[in-house]
Amino acid sequence: xxxxxxxxxxxxxxxxxxxxxxxxxxxxxxxxxxxxxxxxxxxxxxxxxxxxxxxxxxxxxxxxxxxxxxxxxxxxxxxxxxxxxxxxxxxxxxxxxxxxxxxxxxxxxxxxxxxxxxxxxxxxxxxxxxxxxxxxxxxxxxxxxxxxxxxxxxxxxxxxxxxxxxxxxxxxxxxxxxxxxxxxxxxxxxxxxxxxxxxxxxxxxxxxxxxxxxxxxxxxxxxxxxxxxxxxxxxxxx
Amino acid sequence: xxxxxxxxxxxxxxxxxxxxxxxxxxxxxxxxxxxxxxxxxxxxxxxxxxxxxxxxxxxxxxxxxxxxxxxxxxxxxxxxxxxxxxxxxxxxxxxxxxxxxxxxxxxxxxxxxxxxxxxxxxxxxxxxxxxxxxxxxxxxxxxxxxxxxxxxxxxxxxxxxxxxxxxx
Numbered sequence: 001x002x003x004x005x006x007x008x009x010x011x012x013x014x015x016x017x018x019x020x021x022x023x024x025x026x027x028x029x030x031x032x033x034x035x036x037x038x039x040x041x042x043x044x045x046x047x048x049x050x051x052x053x054x055x056x057x058x059x060x061x062x063x064x065x066x067x068x069x070x071x072x073x074x075x076x077x078x079x080x081x082x083x084x085x086x087x088x089x090x091x092x093x094x095x096x097x098x099x100x101x102x103x104x105x106x107x108x109x110x111x112x113x114x115x116x117x118x119x120x121x122x123x124x125x126x127x128x129x130x131x132x133x134x135x136x137x138x139x140x141x142x143x144x145x146x147x148x149x150x151x152x153x154x155x156x157x158x159x160x161x162x163x164x165x166x167x168x169x170x171x172x173x174x175x176x177x178x179x180x181x182x183x184x185x186x187x188x189x190x191x192x193x194x195x196x197x198x199x200x201x202x203x204x205x206x207x208x209x210x211x212x213x214x215x216x217x218x219x220x221x222x223x224x225x226x227x228x229x230x231x232x233x234x235x236x237x238x
Numbered sequence: 239x240x241x242x243x244x245x246x247x248x249x250x251x252x253x254x255x256x257x258x259x260x261x262x263x264x265x266x267x268x269x270x271x272x273x274x275x276x277x278x279x280x281x282x283x284x285x286x287x288x289x290x291x292x293x294x295x296x297x298x299x300x301x302x303x304x305x306x307x308x309x310x311x312x313x314x315x316x317x318x319x320x321x322x323x324x325x326x327x328x329x330x331x332x333x334x335x336x337x338x339x340x341x342x343x344x345x346x347x348x349x350x351x352x353x354x355x356x357x358x359x360x361x362x363x364x365x366x367x368x369x370x371x372x373x374x375x376x377x378x379x380x381x382x383x384x385x386x387x388x389x390x391x392x393x394x395x396x397x398x399x400x401x402x403x404x405x406x
Contacts, residue, residue: 165301170310181302182288191302 004070009077021063021074022050032076033085033114035092036151037064038201040228041160047151049085049114052076060084086118094125095174096132097146098204104217105205111149112204132177137187140210141199143178148206150176154198157224166192178206197224246296249289254282258290262297269300276309285316313368321356321363323405325398326380329353330369336377337391342366344395349402362402 002017008025015024020043025032036047045062052063055073063076075081092098092111100106132145150169155178159165166189170179180189199207200223208217248255261278265271275298279290286309295305309315327333327341345351345364353366372378375387379394381401389397 159301165304168301168303168307170307172311179303179306182291182306 004068006068006070006072006074008074015068017068019068021052021061021066021068021072024068025063025074025076030076032063033117034064035110035114035149035203036153038153038156039225041153041156041224044152044156047149048088051081051084053078053081082118085114086120089115089118089120090123090125092149093120093123094127096128096130096148102214103147103205104208104212104214105147105219106215108215108218109205110203135186136210137185138192138194138210139187140194141186141196141207142210143186143207144205145177146206147204148178149204150178151203153201153203154178154207157197157201161224161227162193162195162197164191164193164195167198197227200224246293249293255293257282258294259297262294267298269298272298272300272305272308273312276305276312276315280315283319285319287317313365316354316365318354318356319360321360323361323382323401324363324365324380325382325401326365326367326370327353328368328370328372328376328378328380329366330373330376332369332373332376333378337394338377338379340391341377341379341394341398344398348399361405 004015004017006013006015006024008021008028008030011028011030013024013028015027019027022032022034022037022043032052033049034047035049036045037043037050043064045065048062050063051060052066053075054061060081063074089111093115098111100109100112103109106112130146132148134142134144134146136142152169155167155169158167166180168179169176170183171177180186181191186192196209199209200220202208202219205217248259258275258278262271262275265274272294275294276286279286279294283290291305291309292302294300295302310317325345327338327345329338329342342353349357349362349364351357351362351364353364356363367380370378370380370385372385372387375385377389377394378385378387379389379397380386386397
């Protein structure tokens, strides 16, 4: 694999060909905020938090799905990008009901920590306050759609890692909702293997283990990347 | 190579399932034939219900949630049988600003219909269509496939009332 050179935030960086801008940046200690990105599964570029500026184009590029190329000059933290990221976060807060104080993931939530990092103390949009269902029909897990940001991580993990594809999304736009099988309740979804990987990758408190109180749901972020790594090692041996 | 599991039986002995089967066979039961197949179901039956989705999902070896997700994503697929008559109201930008927003409101107040609904007697279905590509005729209404455009809000209301009364 050949090596390429690029500049990120003024820093000269070497990368392997085929790597994404996000991977290159993180490998060199430059963090780019993400919400829908999940290490170990296919990136989709859905949340737009990881947009970066590239010299020579007016278009902002989603770094999780853009490959690094030789000679790229990239900036990841301009005022414009920060402003856009704040707007994305504000829109997410306005779209559903994110009440941190009573949430199982309070203190361990990626949406919350991104909001803190971007210094969001108020939301400039009217809250929609939807009345979405909370599905507690599964024996061990629950899903509260009010806290879901539709990042699609649970869908991709269920499909690509577990291979069950119990989850998907129904409808579109503002009516989009995560579903299990034919939009049945989770407890009735026969394809679900009860593995719980969707719960561990959920960035917010939308998917949780039942019986926990506010702030008690701590996700295991290493689980899925670890599984993928183990599989690669086993594959290489055989 | 994905192993073809047991061939699922048709959901009923309705002959129209053969049309659906042919559509799938034509694309060699490939997973990417899903939208084509759902079109075939929609055309043959007029709607795509859960038994159809179950059949298609089993036949094409696709996850249930995927089939459900695709079927609900596109406005073209109806989940419920349509009424005897269908009124499509274009809610694209041009038609919206020309008064179709008020027609959507009118149908809710007068007939209790939200987009996608059918009256309890099964006579009238109301479909909210995104831009139908006839913005020059805005505001556009489609009465059972017949396009009517360039009417004022009052004229549209009158036309809908007359049409509903004539047809019932």
